[in-house]
Amino acid sequence: MANNNTDQNKLTALDEQAVQYIAVGAAVLGTGGGGDPHIGKLMALETIRKYGPVRLVRPEELEDDSLVVPLSMIGAPTVMNEKIPSIEQMTQPLDLIEKELGRKVSAVMPIEVGGGNSLVPVIAAAERGIPILDADAMGRAFPESQMVTFYLDGIDCSPITMADERGNGVLMHAIDGVWEERMARALTIQMGGSASICDYPVSGAQVKKSAVPHTLTLAYEIGKTLFESKEQKQNPIEALLKQLHGYALFNGKAVDIRRRTEGGFTRGEAVFEGTDAEKGRTMRLYFQNEFLLATEDGRSLAVTPDLISLLDQDTGMPITTENLKYGARVTAVGFPCDPRWRTPKGLETVGPKYFGYDIPYVPIEELAAGKGGNL
Amino acid sequence: MPWTMMNNEETYRIGIDVGGTNTDAALLDSKLDTIHTVKVHTTRDVNEGIVESIRRLLAESGVNPARVQYAMLGTTHCTNAIVERKHLGKVGLIRIGAPATTSVPPLADWDDTLKAAVGPHAYVARGGYEYDGRTIVELDEAEIKDYLARMKGEVEAVAVCGVFSPVNASQEKRVAELAKEILGEGMPVTLSHEIGSIGILERENASLLNGALLNVIAGVVRGFEQALQSFGIDAGVYICQNDGTLMRSEYALRYPILTIACGPTNSIRGAAHLSGLNNALVVDIGGTTTDIGVLAQGFPRQSSAAVEIGGVRTNFRMPDILSIGIGGGTIVRAGGEGETVTVGPDSVGYELLKRGRIFGGDTLTATDVAVKLGRYEWDGARTEGLDASVCRQADEIITRDIEDAIDRMKTSAEDVDVILVGGGSILVPDKLQGVARIVRPDHYDAANAIGAALGEVSGETERIYSLDEMTYEEAMADAKNHAVEQAVLAGADRATVQIVLSEDIPLAYMPGNALLVKVKAAGRL
Numbered sequence: 001m002a003n004n005n006t007d008q009n010k011l012t013a014l015d016e017q018a019v020q021y022i023a024v025g026a027a028v029l030g031t032g033g034g035g036d037p038h039i040g041k042l043m044a045l046e047t048i049r050k051y052g053p054v055r056l057v058r059p060e061e062l063e064d065d066s067l068v069v070p071l072s073m074i075g076a077p078t079v080m081n082e083k084i085p086s087i088e089q090m091t092q093p094l095d096l097i098e099k100e101l102g103r104k105v106s107a108v109m110p111i112e113v114g115g116g117n118s119l120v121p122v123i124a125a126a127e128r129g130i131p132i133l134d135a136d137a138m139g140r141a142f143p144e145s146q147m148v149t150f151y152l153d154g155i156d157c158s159p160i161t162m163a164d165e166r167g168n169g170v171l172m173h174a175i176d177g178v179w180e181e182r183m184a185r186a187l188t189i190q191m192g193g194s195a196s197i198c199d200y201p202v203s204g205a206q207v208k209k210s211a212v213p214h215t216l217t218l219a220y221e222i223g224k225t226l227f228e229s230k231e232q233k234q235n236p237i238e239a240l241l242k243q244l245h246g247y248a249l250f251n252g253k254a255v256d257i258r259r260r261t262e263g264g265f266t267r268g269e270a271v272f273e274g275t276d277a278e279k280g281r282t283m284r285l286y287f288q289n290e291f292l293l294a295t296e297d298g299r300s301l302a303v304t305p306d307l308i309s310l311l312d313q314d315t316g317m318p319i320t321t322e323n324l325k326y327g328a329r330v331t332a333v334g335f336p337c338d339p340r341w342r343t344p345k346g347l348e349t350v351g352p353k354y355f356g357y358d359i360p361y362v363p364i365e366e367l368a369a370g371k372g373g374n375l
Numbered sequence: 376m377p378w379t380m381m382n383n384e385e386t387y388r389i390g391i392d393v394g395g396t397n398t399d400a401a402l403l404d405s406k407l408d409t410i411h412t413v414k415v416h417t418t419r420d421v422n423e424g425i426v427e428s429i430r431r432l433l434a435e436s437g438v439n440p441a442r443v444q445y446a447m448l449g450t451t452h453c454t455n456a457i458v459e460r461k462h463l464g465k466v467g468l469i470r471i472g473a474p475a476t477t478s479v480p481p482l483a484d485w486d487d488t489l490k491a492a493v494g495p496h497a498y499v500a501r502g503g504y505e506y507d508g509r510t511i512v513e514l515d516e517a518e519i520k521d522y523l524a525r526m527k528g529e530v531e532a533v534a535v536c537g538v539f540s541p542v543n544a545s546q547e548k549r550v551a552e553l554a555k556e557i558l559g560e561g562m563p564v565t566l567s568h569e570i571g572s573i574g575i576l577e578r579e580n581a582s583l584l585n586g587a588l589l590n591v592i593a594g595v596v597r598g599f600e601q602a603l604q605s606f607g608i609d610a611g612v613y614i615c616q617n618d619g620t621l622m623r624s625e626y627a628l629r630y631p632i633l634t635i636a637c638g639p640t641n642s643i644r645g646a647a648h649l650s651g652l653n654n655a656l657v658v659d660i661g662g663t664t665t666d667i668g669v670l671a672q673g674f675p676r677q678s679s680a681a682v683e684i685g686g687v688r689t690n691f692r693m694p695d696i697l698s699i700g701i702g703g704g705t706i707v708r709a710g711g712e713g714e715t716v717t718v719g720p721d722s723v724g725y726e727l728l729k730r731g732r733i734f735g736g737d738t739l740t741a742t743d744v745a746v747k748l749g750r751y752e753w754d755g756a757r758t759e760g761l762d763a764s765v766c767r768q769a770d771e772i773i774t775r776d777i778e779d780a781i782d783r784m785k786t787s788a789e790d791v792d793v794i795l796v797g798g799g800s801i802l803v804p805d806k807l808q809g810v811a812r813i814v815r816p817d818h819y820d821a822a823n824a825i826g827a828a829l830g831e832v833s834g835e836t837e838r839i840y841s842l843d844e845m846t847y848e849e850a851m852a853d854a855k856n857h858a859v860e861q862a863v864l865a866g867a868d869r870a871t872v873q874i875v876l877s878e879d880i881p882l883a884y885m886p887g888n889a890l891l892v893k894v895k896a897a898g899r900l
Contacts, residue, residue: 039479083503083539
């Protein structure tokens with residue numbers, strides 16, 4: 001495989017190898033949810049085989065007045081795994097945005113770096129010959145459209161454009177991200193349960209201020225660490241924790257998992273018992289598509305919006321809420337979220353209370369230092 | 376044997392399980408008691424091993440071949456063909472998907488060797504359905520006829536896979552009609568909705584592999600039937616599926632992919648039968664690996680992860696198996712002066728009887744260690760030259776690895792019962808950490824063949840009901856009745872038939888509040 005990233009310190013283009021790494025890194029940043037990156041990965045690999053590597057542009061390299069558009073898939077991952085998107089469907093929302101705004105798109109970006117949507121913009125970038133931006137608007141995965149840093153900074157989510165595989169295109173103006181979520185969801189059902197969408201068209205200046213920078217590079221680095229450790233038969237978890245400024249929360253095995261489907265989301269909780277040096281400990285992990293809360297003996301270990309990921313103890317590979325099985329040996333790790341999620345508006349949007357957990361948010365750094373977190 | 380001693384009414388069944396190293400065969404009577412078992416090496420030409428196993432089974436048991444009523448075969452032929460990319464047939468694929476699905480073409484995740492083996496004819500045609508059964512676009516029959524015409528003379532089978540065909544199979548069925556029209560009535564056609572569930576790439580992969588395996592399974596079935604005939608056995612012939620049920624040989628000829636990975640399922644079911652337990656871990660130690668499965672309420676626990684076959688993702692339901700590289704032939708190495716002992720993961724495999732130290736060979740194996748430590752007595756074993764300290768250290772590693780693997784498969788912290796089967800189970804001591812009881816049933820080294828012989832026959836139904844005309848309960852009951860009748864029709868004993876799978880998909884946008892119901896029932900022969 002040709003290595004197009006000869007500059008060791010800087011990822012400048014996405015080649016096949018980079019896509020493989022990002023898919024794994026995105027699953028770690030997906031904190032158990034965000035959808036399987038498998039289809040997005042295959043779409044990106046196919047594109048790169050056809051067009052060659054796709055250029056990656058950093059936020060600081062953008063002109064302030066350039067137009068950047070997030071592109072993602074909305075709907076049920078199960079539907080997308082059956083009704084895979086068409087190629088045209090991935091560029092049509094860009095055409096509609098350009099027509100509405102009367103100018104060209106300079107770069108596309110993932111709306112979320114966690115899970116399946118991380119690689120979705122690759123195909124549009126290649127088809128249009130524009131770069132993909134090394135940034136997203138979450139720094140992880142979240143389930144709803146308004147859960148983006150652009151929303152926190154009051155950036156207009158409109159115009160919003162959507163497309164299905166038949167050629168139907170939609171142009172929509174929503175008063176805010178919450179209304180966008182309602183209307184886009186309803187359209188998605190009519191479009192057959194899965195659609196492509198552009199929202200929050202932003203300027204270069206807005207990207208620099210409000211996006212979470214360098215997250216594709218971060219996903220790449222995570223994937224690289226996991227793959228290289230696997231090849232060298234080393235435990236990757238330590239390296240990963242260092243890379244992400246994270247904390248090992250718990251080492252143990254899954255002894256009970258309860259899932260239920262509510263309003264299109266997989267909700268539930270899993271119980272883990274400590275193994276080896278941590279025998280006697282018990283951790284509870286609560287999830288709604290993503291892992292949102294980890295507790296032990298009436299105390300929080302990590303709380304949304306900080307990231308909680310489950311890694312296979314041997315391989316370090318991420319485990320999703322869907323694939324978590326009884327008996328799985330895991331290391332639960334926690335990472336600090338982007339600081340914007342810790343503001344009052346950030347916590348109102350994605351904090352524990354929004355997801356129905358009546359507990360206070362305490363940053364993971366404080367919890368790790370033994371401060372606060374009593375339930 | 377005097378005539379009077381022979382029970383006039385007694386009938387028998389033969390179960391054969393062909394694995395990578397050994398071919399096991401078992402003879403059971405009508406009460407399903409095991410009469411005799413044999414083990415022979417799996418040969419290059421797999422059929423030779425099958426013939427040899429039947430010959431010995433009959434000769435050593437003295438059973439009259441005419442009294443054998445059923446013969447069941449579980450085999451690794453199809454798995455091997457895919458993994459080795461050998462004997463695969465050329466398949467033409469029509470994906471009914473455009474305008475959707477074009478961003479990931481067919482065979483996208485196949486490596487070049489497998490692509491080359493299956494051939495270049497893969498097309499994406501217009502068509503497909505939504506998740507609720509609505510049509511995305513109609514078929515363009517001229518387009519499909521054109522693709523089929525290009526396959527003429529270049530493919531041995533056709534596979535058809537449409538978007539959401541598990542919800543609505545009409546377009547797939549129409550393409551099958553066109554394929555027969557253009558490529559001849561004899562052209563085999565695999566329809567993806569008969570093979571797998573939602574997840575188009577996995578289902579498409581499985582359908583293509585199914586088409587590529589038709590020649591392989593034809594050879595297997597023909598070889599098996601000829602072998603039986605040559606011994607004067609006139610029995611009903613069944614092939615094992617990976618869900619633990621059997622298919623009649625004529626059905627197997629159409630759905631070879633369903634035979635993939637039936638070995639572990641057979642072992643778990645055999646272990647359940649031999650031990651009389653319904654809930655336990657089954658630890659099957661062979662020549663190269665230890666496979667641990669979970670027996671829950673008498674059936675193997677299914678895996679939730681995507682299953683790869685020969686590097687290709689499929690969506691089969693497979694038993695949840697943890698494999699570790701420890702078996703009877705696993706190689707034990709001792710570093711300088713016996714200081715660092717390592718175990719495996721490589722194995723001498725079927726060459727154990729030649730290369731193992733106790734058999735006069737030059738390689739220290741896990742079996743040598745077990746015999747040296749007195750776990751098992753082997754006539755003429757040469758244990759004198761073996762270093763006791765190395766053996767003890769190796770044994771500690773083997774025991775610890777098996778205990779660790781058992782712990783991984785447990786679903787609670789409580790101790791579990793373990794059923795030990797497979798020829799390599801002599802490696803294991805009588806006590807293991809985290810294990811309540813270790814059960815070593817009779818015929819433990821042929822549990823897979825016994826499991827094959829026990830297989831149940833199944834019947835399936837798939838129907839759309841209108842809930843405007845009946846209740847949900849009435850619809851489910853009707854589907855279940857129909858599946859039971861199908862199982863009985865296939866030869867199942869009505870008294871033993873149970874529903875083994877039941878799923879319903881609401882078709883929200885179809886008129887009349889429609890519900891798609893799929894039910895599978897299975898019972899004993």
